Amino acid sequence: MEKMRAMVLSECAKVETNPLKLTTIDRHEIKRPNEILLKIEACGVCHSQLHGIEGDWQDIGIPPSLPTVPGHEVVGKIIEIGTAVTKFKVGDMAGITPLLEACQKCPYCLDGKEYLCESSIITGESFKGGYAEFITVHENFATLVPHTMKAEYAAPLFCAGITAYKAVKAAEPKQHKKIGIFGIGGVGHMAVQFAKVENCDVIAFSRTQNHLDVAKRLGADDAIKFLENQEEFLDILKEKHGLLDAAIVFAPADIVTDTAIKSVKKGGLIVIATVGENPSFLAFEEKTIRGTLIGSTADMEQVIKICNEKNIEVITQTFPLENANDALKKLKNSEIEARAVLIP
Ligand SMILES: [Zn+2]
Ligand SMILES: [Zn+2]
Incomplete structure (x- = not known):
């Protein structure tokens, strides 16, 4: 099994204690024909991760289990696609929102409000998070990112945007x-x-x-x-x-x-x-x-389109992946102007 680096959370704790540990774990692999494998190029640090990591939200079931890899604003290059994938090809750039997957058959999903699905899977609340080098996702829950967009610009669009x-x-x-x-x-x-x-x-x-x-x-x-x-x-x-x-x-x-x-x-x-x-x-x-809560894949496509056409500015500050704890500390102390982004 191939390996990858990831910032793993084994126990919720204050970010000052550096709760995320750089760990080598099994690399995600395509398991179903509709999945794509991304080599992550950037992952935004969302304010919600502060609460999740510090354990503020354990009583509402976040994170649902430990250990976990946080991170839900993910952009990367597609390096492999499943046999049934039609939306993407190898070499495309794609991004993932906090909605890693939904059931695609309940009334919410059929109404185009899949982010309200009762059986959704949230990116970064399981072992599949963006504070890592690779991630897989069902193609219907990924959005194409034009090559003209830098990864660290595009990543924050996938939750904040x-x-x-x-x-x-x-x-x-x-x-x-x-x-x-x-x-x-x-x-x-x-x-x-x-x-x-x-x-x-x-x-x-x-x-x-x-x-x-x-x-x-x-x-x-x-x-x-x-x-x-x-x-x-x-x-x-x-x-x-x-x-x-x-x-x-x-x-x-x-x-x-x-x-x-x-x-x-x-x-x-x-x-x-x-x-x-x-x-x-x-x-x-x-x-x-x-x-209001995030949005659908169709909404995400609109965000990418508007940002591309209207030159929407995204203020970012980049950190190496292994410095995720520092990024979170700065966020907690209001020392980040807008969005911290981790680069693996
Ligand atoms: Zn977020
Ligand atoms: Zn559903």
Whole structure:
């Protein structure tokens, strides 16, 4: 059996203790006729991995078993294809989202919402994750990446990018719709750009000046510092722009969600793309709260197309695969401008 290097998590622990260990494990091999084998060229470091690795989400079954190899924003070169593969050929570049596979026959899958499938397999929650040198995937859950895209650019599109795209779509964008984006990190900085592609008026909110500057540079019409003092924050927003038509929340903090709901005018829409408690909600204001989760393979193809055509900027910082613990520590300490990417 061929071998590969991987950053293996055997026990959940704080990232300061370097819980990921560089280990030589069996290389994945094509086992079914519809699978492709990727030699991984880049894998993004998602904020959700911090929680998974540190054990914050063990009570909701993440990771489902140990040991595991994290990583779910994977781009690589196809080096082998199964006998029934029709979508790809050897030499193509392809990427994988957190949705490694779904059943392809339940009502969600048949409706094109395979990411809601009850029997899905999540990339990086089993032994198949992107913090490694190779991975296999069913061809229906991989997306072609043009050779003009660098792997470290494309990798973050496969979770951060598709999350940002789907959240903007969920906000029902149209010309001059006033959309507020709460949280400008790895996901939010792309959402600003997707909303500008739709000609929305975009206002970015963040606690850090650095992220506000990034949002402005990427086309946000305004960028306002998020304040814990909700009344003061809302007064500033109302004075400068009035209430929003829609808000998108990427920052996983209940105060942010609560403030986002209050920032939207009556009848408006709030899209929540993160986890958190249900905030207080007044039915008589006729607001709509909508959740969103990654997206389908068809959505992913749209993300690649838009990013290619519109030159969407993806801010990355690369690390060698074996430095995954350092990347996670930097992410935890807010020292990553947007997205850390591991290069095997
Ligand atoms: Zn992710
Ligand atoms: Zn299904």
